[in-house]
Amino acid sequence: MDLTLANEFYRKMLLIRRFEEKCVELYSKEKIRGFLHLYIGEEAIAVGLMHALSPEDAVFATYREHGQALARGIDPKKIMAEMYGKVEGCSRGRGGSMHLFDAETRFYGGSAIVAGGLPLAVGMALSDKMMNRNRVTVCIFGDGAVAEGEFHESLNLAALWHLPVLFVCENNLYAMGTALKFTESETNISLKAASYRIHSQQVDGMDVEAVSKSVQQAVSEIRLGNGPMFFEYLTYRFRAHSMFDAELYRDKAEVEEWKKKDPLILLHQRWKDININKYETEIADIIDEAVTFAENGTLESIEDLEKFLYSDEVAQ
Amino acid sequence: MSSIMTYREAVRLGLREAMEKDERVFLMGEDVGHYGGSYAVSMGFLEDFGPQRIIDTPLSESAFTGAGIGAALGGMRPIVELMTVNFSLLALDQIMNNAATLLHMSGGQFNVPLVIRMATGGGKQLAAQHSHSLEGWYAHIPGLKVLTPATIQDAHNMIGLALADPDPVLIFESAMLYNSKGVLDTQALPLPIGKARIQRAGKDLTILTYGSSLFKALEAAKTLIPEGIDAEVIDLRSLRPLDDETIMKSVAKTHRVLIVDEGWKSGSISAEIMARINEQAFFELDAPMARLCTAEIPLPYPKHLEDAALPHADKIVAMAKKLMEKS
Numbered sequence A: 001m002d003l004t005l006a007n008e009f010y011r012k013m014l015l016i017r018r019f020e021e022k023c024v025e026l027y028s029k030e031k032i033r034g035f036l037h038l039y040i041g042e043e044a045i046a047v048g049l050m051h052a053l054s055p056e057d058a059v060f061a062t063y064r065e066h067g068q069a070l071a072r073g074i075d076p077k078k079i080m081a082e083m084y085g086k087v088e089g090c091s092r093g094r095g096g097s098m099h100l101f102d103a104e105t106r107f108y109g110g111s112a113i114v115a116g117g118l119p120l121a122v123g124m125a126l127s128d129k130m131m132n133r134n135r136v137t138v139c140i141f142g143d144g145a146v147a148e149g150e151f152h153e154s155l156n157l158a159a160l161w162h163l164p165v166l167f168v169c170e171n172n173l174y175a176m177g178t179a180l181k182f183t184e185s186e187t188n189i190s191l192k193a194a195s196y197r198i199h200s201q202q203v204d205g206m207d208v209e210a211v212s213k214s215v216q217q218a219v220s221e222i223r224l225g226n227g228p229m230f231f232e233y234l235t236y237r238f239r240a241h242s243m244f245d246a247e248l249y250r251d252k253a254e255v256e257e258w259k260k261k262d263p264l265i266l267l268h269q270r271w272k273d274i275n276i277n278k279y280e281t282e283i284a285d286i287i288d289e290a291v292t293f294a295e296n297g298t299l300e301s302i303e304d305l306e307k308f309l310y311s312d313e314v315a316q
Numbered sequence B: 001m002s003s004i005m006t007y008r009e010a011v012r013l014g015l016r017e018a019m020e021k022d023e024r025v026f027l028m029g030e031d032v033g034h035y036g037g038s039y040a041v042s043m044g045f046l047e048d049f050g051p052q053r054i055i056d057t058p059l060s061e062s063a064f065t066g067a068g069i070g071a072a073l074g075g076m077r078p079i080v081e082l083m084t085v086n087f088s089l090l091a092l093d094q095i096m097n098n099a100a101t102l103l104h105m106s107g108g109q110f111n112v113p114l115v116i117r118m119a120t121g122g123g124k125q126l127a128a129q130h131s132h133s134l135e136g137w138y139a140h141i142p143g144l145k146v147l148t149p150a151t152i153q154d155a156h157n158m159i160g161l162a163l164a165d166p167d168p169v170l171i172f173e174s175a176m177l178y179n180s181k182g183v184l185d186t187q188a189l190p191l192p193i194g195k196a197r198i199q200r201a202g203k204d205l206t207i208l209t210y211g212s213s214l215f216k217a218l219e220a221a222k223t224l225i226p227e228g229i230d231a232e233v234i235d236l237r238s239l240r241p242l243d244d245e246t247i248m249k250s251v252a253k254t255h256r257v258l259i260v261d262e263g264w265k266s267g268s269i270s271a272e273i274m275a276r277i278n279e280q281a282f283f284e285l286d287a288p289m290a291r292l293c294t295a296e297i298p299l300p301y302p303k304h305l306e307d308a309a310l311p312h313a314d315k316i317v318a319m320a321k322k323l324m325e326k327s
């Protein structure tokens, strides 16, 4: 890694951080409604991961996906417009915060059913294998997904069929308000993946460099036909689960302890020459622009309410 | 060209033709390969098409149905077989939360050209976890299409129709019909999805039905002739979309309606059809509508109890006669 890359990583993580902080502000102004799940604290995973992917790879994510969508390169304007429920949003406003989709960057959502995206990623990888396409499908999910049957079914299928899937588990220690230790008999998630004969590893999810390195290696292995692979990234969300969470289940001291490992601070400590001020200004402009774009966006006509249910009703 | 074959053979031929025509088509499910399909539909396919296209899956309904959705997103044309409707409930999350929602939720970006087949219905003494008719449930879900082939022609044609559709289509094959025989006309133009078919024209009352109940209704119609009752029997073919036009036209002709539905009465497709007739053709009715459904119990094992629970021709006859008395 060199300073140029460190700068790029920092800039992308900062974009996610500031974008989401703006979202919180807009939420309290009631511009954004519904569920809003913040990624703050976990930025290193999205940024390190997306850096190592190619445009032809596919991404399946969860409802906590703003960071991944931004890091994947979906236009912040389109993401903000989606938060506003506007037609200019990346899902035409139909999805909102939890359902960001973008065909151009092969971003397949935005799924709010815990573990529901794993089977889809397996199927996408199956189609790549069948059609002899050398692409990787990445599937991102939380530690909560590990308890679901779909997690186990999907890992088994991916391993059984040698599919080009990269499983990315963001272990932030909590599923809503329930700590992993209260729900799993084995809290080392990578061991579960290993039991399906999937190469798996725990990685520091606060260290963007480590994340990016791990994914780079995995992706080249997968492209050689040595998939699937599994990473458990150890991380922590600094904010509440959603805007409705009073955070009664964890100690303030624990949160503060993790904040010392803030991925932005960590990277800056290592690369002192990162030009933070320059990025702050640049990003403030990008976010302002996104908010203006969303504000000026259009609300879909009620006449079109029942569209997009079947393909023949999709507007051109 | 027409030939006589069983319903099973018709589905098999439909699948075979689809596999031969388009190499993106593949079949995936429990026991579809080495076993030959739990209802022997895909017998011989593994040898003919190989394990790449005839995929025996583990008992993971949710994951392989979801994998079908993912593969469809990736440009393949998967056919997922779910053995029996009761087992499809383990895949309900994928069917409801992903297959049915993705196009809408993504603002029209991602359609899911997936076909899901499963067997439905009672009558084989398979008791309370293998005998139900839940197609009406699935018809509740916007974003899906729900087909219920009854005839040999449809058993064959609906495979191709479903595969040609850009969106998720569920095909409910009647377990009781696999051995039934009939004529397949390979030259006939397939009747599109969403069109009902008048299987027997009549003027006195309309019997609306689908799946294996169609043949019970046709048998009843025959019995009713000497009684001076001329019943029109309509095969709905598709429960979503429903063919309102054909239904209302028939109601306007006969002014009397009997619905035969192997699902349970409460919250059923028969209830939906009645509501639509009420909304669209109320003043055409000369008598209150009637319906014959399965008794509201988990289907019991003993033959006499199962028989008593399911719709039968004699019950249809009795209800039709009663309906003709009212005016």
Ligand SMILES: Cc1ncc(C[n+]2csc(CCOP(=O)(O)OP(=O)(O)O)c2C)c(N)n1
Pocket: A064, A112, A113, A114, A115, A141, A142, A143, A144, A145, A170, A172, A174, A175, A176, A241
């Ligand atoms: C199948 C399902 N069950 C329950 C929920 C409600 N729910 C939403 S998020 C969540 C916690 C998931 O935790 P985790 O997978 O660790 O992801 P994180 O929120 O920590 O990123 C729960 C229980 C859901 N969305 N889907």
Ligand SMILES: [Mg+2]
Pocket: A142, A143, A144, A170, A171, A172, A173, A174, A175, A176
């Ligand atoms: Mg978690």
